[in-house]
Amino acid sequence: MSKTSRNTIARQKILELINSKKTAISHSSLQEELEGVCDRVTTYRVLERLVNESLIHRIVNVNGVVNYAPCQTCSHKEQHIHQHIHFSCISCGTIRCITDHPIAITLPENYSATEYQLTIAGTCPECL
Amino acid sequence: MSKTSRNTIARQKILELINSKKTAISHSSLQEELEGVCDRVTTYRVLERLVNESLIHRIVNVNGVVNYAPCQTCSHKEQHIHQHIHFSCISCGTIRCITDHPIAITLPENYSATEYQLTIAGTCPECL
DNA sequence: TTTATATTTGCAACAGAGTTGCGTTATGAG
DNA sequence: CTCATAACGCAACTCTGTTGCAAATATAAA
Ligand SMILES: [Mn+2]
Ligand SMILES: [Mn+2]
Ligand SMILES: [Zn+2]
Ligand SMILES: [Zn+2]
Numbered sequence: 481m482s483k484t485s486r487n488t489i490a491r492q493k494i495l496e497l498i499n500s501k502k503t504a505i506s507h508s509s510l511q512e513e514l515e516g517v518c519d520r521v522t523t524y525r526v527l528e529r530l531v532n533e534s535l536i537h538r539i540v541n542v543n544g545v546v547n548y549a550p551c552q553t554c555s556h557k558e559q560h561i562h563q564h565i566h567f568s569c570i571s572c573g574t575i576r577c578i579t580d581h582p583i584a585i586t587l588p589e590n591y592s593a594t595e596y597q598l599t600i601a602g603t604c605p606e607c608l
Numbered sequence: 609m610s611k612t613s614r615n616t617i618a619r620q621k622i623l624e625l626i627n628s629k630k631t632a633i634s635h636s637s638l639q640e641e642l643e644g645v646c647d648r649v650t651t652y653r654v655l656e657r658l659v660n661e662s663l664i665h666r667i668v669n670v671n672g673v674v675n676y677a678p679c680q681t682c683s684h685k686e687q688h689i690h691q692h693i694h695f696s697c698i699s700c701g702t703i704r705c706i707t708d709h710p711i712a713i714t715l716p717e718n719y720s721a722t723e724y725q726l727t728i729a730g731t732c733p734e735c736l
Numbered sequence: 737t738t739t740a741t742a743t744t745t746g747c748a749a750c751a752g753a754g755t756t757g758c759g760t761t762a763t764g765a766g
Numbered sequence: 767c768t769c770a771t772a773a774c775g776c777a778a779c780t781c782t783g784t785t786g787c788a789a790a791t792a793t794a795a796a
Contacts, residue, residue, distance in 0.1 A: 484771095485772085
């Protein structure tokens with residue numbers, strides 16, 4: 481029934497690269513660092529696969545560009561939900577998951593949430 | 609010093625249209641509803657102008673698409689900051705500003721925030 | 737009202753992100 | 767090892783947004 485995910489070279493290298501980073505990475509940066517390991521279309525498809533397998537998650541930056549980061553402290557109870565802030569530094573350009581900081585976000589009555597994109601842009605501690 | 613913003617027909621119609629909506633609207637939908645009032649490039653430039661004048665604000669949806677909504681309950685103290693949730697319904701497709709609901713978001717020490725994009729996707733009360 | 741000037745516009749061309757179709761390659765279960 | 771099918775590369779495409787430039791026009795000054 482469920483398609484089995486094959487452990488291809490492209491998939492290995494991409495997951496390795498993402499996991500080796502302390503900050504999130506975009507498709508284009510990833511493609512550069514892969515140095516010809518695979519086609520850019522393949523990178524898109526591998527990223528989609530890794531997201532579906534809950535190994536990485538998508539971060540939509542304030543400028544609309546998508547970045548990817550490993551899943552670590554995500555909730556996997558009923559479904560896989562990422563309810564944490566992402567900080568995007570306008571100085572050094574890094575995007576970081578702020579997973580160790582409490583936030584209180586609730587919705588009004590009768591709203592049902594499935595996906596969170598909580599991105600804040602500004603200056604990070606290193607650049608302040 | 610400061611360029612004076614001219615009240616052109618395109619600007620009038622675009623601002624009218626955005627203000628007439630209860631939900632946010634994207635550039636492409638806007639362009640359709642304008643029915644040939646102006647070129648799509650002009651629409652982009654007018655939108656940019658209206659954002660700079662703090663009459664409307666940009667909402668980056670969870671899919672990365674930009675939408676625009678009137679500024680209403682925004683803070684204008686030191687700078688114009690929009691610190692409220694946007695809800696994107698995956699059923700009816702509408703994007704709504706949740707301005708009448710308290711949220712508590714703080715950042716760890718030494719992070720300085722300048723822009724917030726707090727978008728939550730799910731099902732809205734009308735579609736639940 | 738007329739004139740002057742800087743802002744705004746339309747058009748064409750471009751750039752970047754992401755998607756799709758299809759024929760080929762290669763993973764991994766049996 | 768065999769082989770079904772997941773994954774791949776390539777080319778072509780869509781969608782969103784940007785830029786340069788000459789023409790049009792809003793507005794303030796004459
Ligand atoms: Mn994260
Ligand atoms: Mn809003
Ligand atoms: Zn920084
Ligand atoms: Zn809805």
